[in-house]
Amino acid sequence: MNFDDLRLASGTVIQLQFIDDSRKRFPSRLMGHLEGRSILVTHPVQDGRLLRIRNGQRVIARAMTNSAAVAFTSNVEALCSSPYPYLHLDYPEMISMNRIRRSPRIAVTMPVSMLVLSEIPRTAEKPARLVDISPTGARLEAGSLGLNIGDEISLTGKFRLSEMEKSVTLVGIIRARIASVAGDVTERASAPAVYGVEFQSITEEIRLFLHAFVYQQMLERTA
Numbered sequence: 001m002n003f004d005d006l007r008l009a010s011g012t013v014i015q016l017q018f019i020d021d022s023r024k025r026f027p028s029r030l031m032g033h034l035e036g037r038s039i040l041v042t043h044p045v046q047d048g049r050l051l052r053i054r055n056g057q058r059v060i061a062r063a064m065t066n067s068a069a070v071a072f073t074s075n076v077e078a079l080c081s082s083p084y085p086y087l088h089l090d091y092p093e094m095i096s097m098n099r100i101r102r103s104p105r106i107a108v109t110m111p112v113s114m115l116v117l118s119e120i121p122r123t124a125e126k127p128a129r130l131v132d133i134s135p136t137g138a139r140l141e142a143g144s145l146g147l148n149i150g151d152e153i154s155l156t157g158k159f160r161l162s163e164m165e166k167s168v169t170l171v172g173i174i175r176a177r178i179a180s181v182a183g184d185v186t187e188r189a190s191a192p193a194v195y196g197v198e199f200q201s202i203t204e205e206i207r208l209f210l211h212a213f214v215y216q217q218m219l220e221r222t223a
């Protein structure tokens with residue numbers, strides 16, 4: 001497979017990691033490409049300033065398609081400043097691709113505040129933790145709170161997307177209690193209870209945000 005086969009649209013986010021400088025990844029956007037010659041991307045910005053980049057600098061580029069996370073290694077062929085700052089990257093010889101699920105799920109360790117909406121009388125919020133999440137649901141570690149299948153809950157946590165941190169409240173229903181995979185009987189008895197949660201009544205804005213959050217996490221973990 002070559003870059004042309006990906007059919008990425010102009011404006012697609014391309015994350016750049018400059019190998020000899022840092023493990024940090026910087027977002028840019030695809031401007032276009034010429035098969036076999038070069039790929040044009042916007043010049044990344046850090047703290048409101050153009051990132052310092054050198055001609056010939058080695059870079060790993062990562063992007064998402066509808067069905068896969070893709071990555072390739074390249075070099076900065078040229079830095080351009082007119083009519084606006086952008087980079088020419090050498091056309092890659094090889095593309096690596098990892099297929100993703102229709103509803104991709106990623107492991108997290110995220111503290112949340114949980115409220116049991118179906119509880120009467122309703123008690124105060126309790127601490128819990130997400131151990132994975134997808135745009136349609138999550139696995140929830142809820143200690144010894146004794147949730148039941150069918151309980152309606154709300155989960156509020158802070159999600160970090162690029163340089164933005166957003167407090168998000170998700171409403172869901174407990175669909176399953178997941179058995180602990182701890183070693184022996186004693187460990188299983190003391191392990192926190194884990195539940196499968198299906199999200200309900202999510203707005204389009206929050207759904208898109210969750211997709212973006214999950215895809216960003218997947219990109220950051222792509223080798």
